[in-house]
Amino acid sequence: MPRFARNDKKGKVCNGREGKDSFTPRKRQIMSVEEEILDLSRVVAVVGLSSKPDRPSYRVASYLKEQGYKIIPVNPAEKEILGELCYADLVSIPELIDVVDIFRRSEEVLPIVEEAIRIGAKAVWMQEGVINEEAAARAREAGLMVVMDKCMRKEHIKLKGSPSTGISR
Numbered sequence: 001m002p003r004f005a006r007n008d009k010k011g012k013v014c015n016g017r018e019g020k021d022s023f024t025p026r027k028r029q030i031m032s033v034e035e036e037i038l039d040l041s042r043v044v045a046v047v048g049l050s051s052k053p054d055r056p057s058y059r060v061a062s063y064l065k066e067q068g069y070k071i072i073p074v075n076p077a078e079k080e081i082l083g084e085l086c087y088a089d090l091v092s093i094p095e096l097i098d099v100v101d102i103f104r105r106s107e108e109v110l111p112i113v114e115e116a117i118r119i120g121a122k123a124v125w126m127q128e129g130v131i132n133e134e135a136a137a138r139a140r141e142a143g144l145m146v147v148m149d150k151c152m153r154k155e156h157i158k159l160k161g162s163p164s165t166g167i168s169r
């Protein structure tokens with residue numbers, strides 16, 4: 001029997017809560033890494049963010065901004081994207097970053113992960129098609145949460161609900 005449960009006088013398992021659910025055992029909520037990052041992060045540095053609205057990086061960053069995340073563009077070729085000041089690299093950003101969302105070729109990821117570690121980011125998220133096992137291992141060794149080869153926007157929609165219907169899950 002789980003340690004939070006106890007038997008009542010009639011032998012039913014009781015979780016200690018009052019009301020109609022008092023005899024339903026509590027289930028431990030287990031979050032995926034993706035869900036944990038999406039729930040705990042507020043500031044997202046998007047490395048490789050394009051100023052072109054038809055690019056995946058722009059669509060993802062725009063969506064995340066609409067969902068209330070603070071977006072910090074990282075692109076040395078741009079001055080401003082989505083109304084936000086661009087930075088040449090992660091170490092130039094003057095505030096704390098929760099998650100580094102990476103839109104770069106897989107072979108370019110390791111130096112970005114090293115910067116993410118240096119600035120104290122909590123997580124790195126490599127977008128669909130971005131796979132670098134060495135960089136992922138390095139990030140995990142440094143204590144960062146890692147997502148690889150997944151779209152942050154798609155995962156948010158899957159976990160939090162469809163933006164078109166407003167239905168949350």
